[in-house]
Amino acid sequence: MSALLEIHGLGKRFGGLAANRNISFDVNEGEVVGLIGPNGAGKTTLFNCISGFFPPSSGSVRFAGQDITGWPADRVLHAGLARTFQVVRTFPDMSVRDNVIVGAFARTRRLAEARTIADELLAVTGLEYLAAAMGNSLTIAEKKRLEITRALATQPRLLMLDEAMAGLNPLERAQAVELLRTIRGRNVTIVLVEHVMEVLMPISDQVVVLDSGAKIAEGPPATIVNDPAVIAAYLGGKYRPRLEATDS
């Protein structure tokens, strides 16, 4: 059986800058795959290439057996691949519930059914009590949680989270990890971008490490932390300044 997501030789150039270079890896159904790398390594760019925000300059993306390279974002979503943003993008002038209903409409045309899906997911992610609150009235942690809820409402097979934990305090972070476990329990495959290795390691089955646009290591967390190339990338001056800035 082939993997759910297959990235093959993916590259992305912005003018002279190679933000992604010849990246290949697979994500199997049911896995949690962590994607780490220092600041500017190309993680968000990779997300954007996969989720259809811009076409990759080279390489291919296969999802659930289909070649989705260069598909527009809405089509990728309907194929079953959802994502969240590093910098939150909740709908500010819509209620929390309406935010989630928009997601649910990806799978139904009927408002009543979309409401049911939304309410069920708000209960799962623990946002029920905020259902009537406006999107712009939430804290960062709540907004991140809402984005995840909204993405789940589209009933994805694969959910890609871009720094779902950044900017959260330790308690909120623990709650977010708990949420990830819940999502995983709902048979959603997860790709997780995170700077904070400690958060990522215990919940990831596989870790992919990017540096300067290229993949430098891949494997289970236990081997990754001892990989010399990873240690060099993280300790070789690049990760140090980033450690302080993690929560910015």
Added chain:
Amino acid sequence: MSGDRPTAAMRQVSWAWVGLIALAAAAILIPLMFGGVAQLNLLVLVLLYSSLAQAWNILGGFAGQVSLGNAAFFGIGAYTSTMMLIEWNLSPWLGMIAGAVLAAVFAVIIGYPVFRLGGHYFAIATIALGEIMLIMFANWGFVGGAVGLSIPFIRGEDRRPADSWLFMQFNLNREGYLIIGIALAALVTVIAILIQRSKIGYYLRAIKNDELAARTLGVNVLRYKLIAIVISAALTAMLGTFYAQYLLFIDPETTMRLELSVLIALVAILGGVGTVAGPLIGAAVLIPLSELTRSALGGAGNTLDLVLYGGLIIIISVFQPNGLVALTRRGGKGRSTALPTDRQEAMAEEAPLLGGGDGR
């Protein structure tokens, strides 16, 4: 923030019904009480502008695509039915449908390239569109050029002007226009409410809030914007036909001038953008006011009108950014439309919306 509080959408819908019923009641009662030609005229205009603003609101309010060229659609409706009537003696009801279809096609032809440009180009492009249409029609002899077109009277057995439902013309009992005006206002309002409560309505609001996020949730942004402009254009054109039959005379100035487009937008903005009740309230307040100033300022009204409208826009945006409808809501004062700071940061950081992707 308790869960049992009604959501904003529910409140809007119920206010829309209140507004609709109030308007209908006023429409029926006031002429009964005064019965004058001037009162009837004012009521027809209030109904017409509330409907035009409601149609504008589907595109400008729900989807956030501000059009300052809706008069072009209005003109298409007025000219299509009038030409069909003059050339082929076809009923304006048929002309109304034909005009709506033509305006819808026109809307797609305009919307497709302009929406792909994205952002504020849309508002600018619609101004240009309206002006081009105006100039084109003013120089097009076949449709009467700048002189315009007169719709011939329906005449009875005695050769005197008469009434006809089939030809949408009421020379004796002008209440016929009022009834059609009410029916059209009800139609447009019901359509707006249905849209608001449907997938289309949610998607349009999502697009208005954040296009990029909407796309991530599977919204085909271009398609839904086109749906909005098509509905808006078709309804506006239908109202154009009604207006032509009401005046029995059209020219490019009366049907397509920029002031008309601005006034349509202003009625919706004054009442409350993106709400169904807003255009009803806005028209009930602004149209009597504008008729009053028009008669007070005499015929020289045109440019002064624009000054007045511009001033109103400034006042609304400073003191009541969510429109008059917000006064009816809990707390009275409208919520600020200013973006929360973290969103401003977000926009600064992930600025290139289209094409560029979210740069960081």
